[in-house]
Amino acid sequence: MMQLIDTHSHLYSSKFSADVEEVISRAKEVNSHVFLPNVDLDSIPQMLDLTGRDPGFFFPMMGLHPCHAFADYQEVLDKMRPMFEERKYYGVGETGLDYYWDKTFIPQQKEALRIQIEWAKEMDLPLILHCRESMDDVIELVREGQDGRLKGIFHCFNGDARQAGEVIDLNFMVGIGGILTYKANDDLREIFKNLPLDHIVLETDSPYLPPVPFRGKRNESSYTKYVGEKLAEIREISFDQMAAITSENALKLFGLI
DSSP states (O other), X not given: OOOEEESOBOTTSGGGTTTHHHHHHHHHHHEEEEEEOOOXXXXXXHHHHHHHHOTTTEEEOBOOOGGGOOTTHHHHHHHHTTHHHHSOOSOEEEEEEEOSSOOTTHHHHHHHHHHHHHHHHHHTOOEEEEEETOHHHHHHHHHHHOSSOOOEEETTOOOOHHHHHHHHHTTOEEEEOXXXXXXXXXXXXXXXXXSOGXXXXXXXXXTSSOOTTOTXXXXXXXXXXXXXXXXXXXXXXXXHHHHHHHHHHHHHHTTOO
């Protein structure tokens, strides 16, 4: 079985602290690369510690998650920006907008996203976008910033066919994880049946959103296999074909080929 790439995993989360070695071992059986999006200042040491265990397997990214963009977002971003000069990061994010948990700081989320959009252009890095109940606004802000230099992933895509088309028109990848396997998501499966394959990448968003048959449990990076199997089934292609295409998409996006 050809290996996959998990383009979005928080494997540095404390939810893995009790058995991280076993989780890494399982991840390596399935994946050739795992990309680690940062969320806030506090998560950076854990992310870099995990990266240090195997820098040829784990690839860190730097950014401020919208659920952590508060009144002090500018101060936090001012601390993050110099970190790009200190070591190699492979993307800007996880950034974006989240209207699900708390709408108190939406203006701050938008400004933080605008700043990180500029970072992505300046440093020629992929932008990793969180769009929970905010897809149209994220698309709008990316469109405002798109001058031909922006690229990245709309992670955990759960929008409609129109939005998927707009994401592709912006020259972004559509990231898909465990939600593709959920029974209630026939509309989403129909979208992925018709999307251009060269704009799809796989992810887990570990420890969140585990695929069937693990719903209600902790997600982990080895579960990309279940997402990949479902995508291959939907597209009526072999698993190895699906793996080759989505892995090439990811490697190109992150500048590794």
